[in-house]
Amino acid sequence: MAGVGDMLNEARNSLGLGEPNKIHRWYATRNGSAFAAGSTPWCDMAITYWAFHSGNHRAVCPQGDRAYTVWHAQDFQRLGRWHSGTDASVRAAKPGDIVFIDWNGSNSVGAIDHVGVVEKNLGGGRVQTIEGNTDNRCLRRVRAADVIVGYGRPAYSGASSDVVSAPSGSPLLRRGAGGDRVFQLQRALLKAGEKLPTFGADGDFGAETEAAVKSFQRKAGITADGIYGPQTAAKLAAAL
Structure with a gap:
């Protein structure tokens, strides 16, 4: 979408x-x-x-x-x-x-x-x-x-909604990815209390987004590899 x-x-x-x-x-x-x-x-x-x-x-x-x-x-x-x-x-x-x-x-x-x-x-x-x-x-x-x-303010569909939810964990999202699912992930991370101090939610999976994913993974007690997949998605959805 x-x-x-x-x-x-x-x-x-x-x-x-x-x-x-x-x-x-x-x-x-x-x-x-x-x-x-x-x-x-x-x-x-x-x-x-x-x-x-x-x-x-x-x-x-x-x-x-x-x-x-x-x-x-x-x-x-x-x-x-x-x-x-x-x-x-x-x-x-x-x-x-x-x-x-x-x-x-x-x-x-x-x-x-x-x-x-x-x-x-x-x-x-x-x-x-x-x-x-x-x-x-x-x-x-x-x-x-x-x-x-x-x-x-365009009436964007998908992740631009005021409702914040965790995106699907498949396919995997990792550093270098971009697009609507990354934007949705960033908004969800911010909602869950993680920080993206420089760029905020911009749709680019860069160093700050990777660090935020790792931070969330550590708090959730799962492997902190900075890759957003099904296990991290499930934990993030529960946190929201």
């Missing part, structure tokens, strides 16, 4: 992408030659592309494909899934949220210039994003409330 982790992994696959690129070509094929490479900004095309290729198109683009950021933000407003860009609101942003930006800091939806997907909440009213068409490339950026008009 698609979810936040899949959306973020698809965005990460585009990091470093320049122009012309696959996103323009794909969007032009679906929506007409007017969107061919070089003819229009592609930041929101990138969001649409990542959503479609990660299985999250309905959640991220609830009114269909978007290349125009204002219309995309209005889609979230109409569905009641819009959060303002105040400092307090940005502090509550989550990975997978679609963040809309006005370089002039107007906080007006009609003035939105740019869009990205939240990869991490850095605290203090700042988020780390992945964005297309930033310096004509796909790059990670750090954005703060002063330029964020607001963000839409």
Whole structure:
């Protein structure tokens, strides 16, 4: 089942992408030659592309494909899934949220210039994003409330639900894995009291996630090998 982790992994696959690129070509094929490479900004095309290729198109683009950021933000407003860009609101942003930006800091939806997907909440009213068409490339950026008009929260399925549960232990999850099950595992570990101090739940099974799994395994009295399988899944489900 698609979810936040899949959306973020698809965005990460585009990091470093320049122009012309696959996103323009794909969007032009679906929506007409007017969107061919070089003819229009592609930041929101990138969001649409990542959503479609990660299985999250309905959640991220609830009114269909978007290349125009204002219309995309209005889609979230109409569905009641819009959060303002105040400092307090940005502090509550989550990975997978679609963040809309006005370089002039107007906080007006009609003035939105740019869009990205939240990869991490850095605290203090700042988020780390992945964005297309930033310096004509796909790059990670750090954005703060002063330029964020607001963000839409897609109705992701699977692990992005507010209900926290342990993912299946098969197939095994270990360091280097990624995707929706890893995101679900990370949320479950956090709920069980483990720590992921730097990255939080981001869908990447890195060193901190491995350490959190080992910590949980030690507390549960099972082999602390950092690999998430059926035995660890059963213990984590019981803990939750």
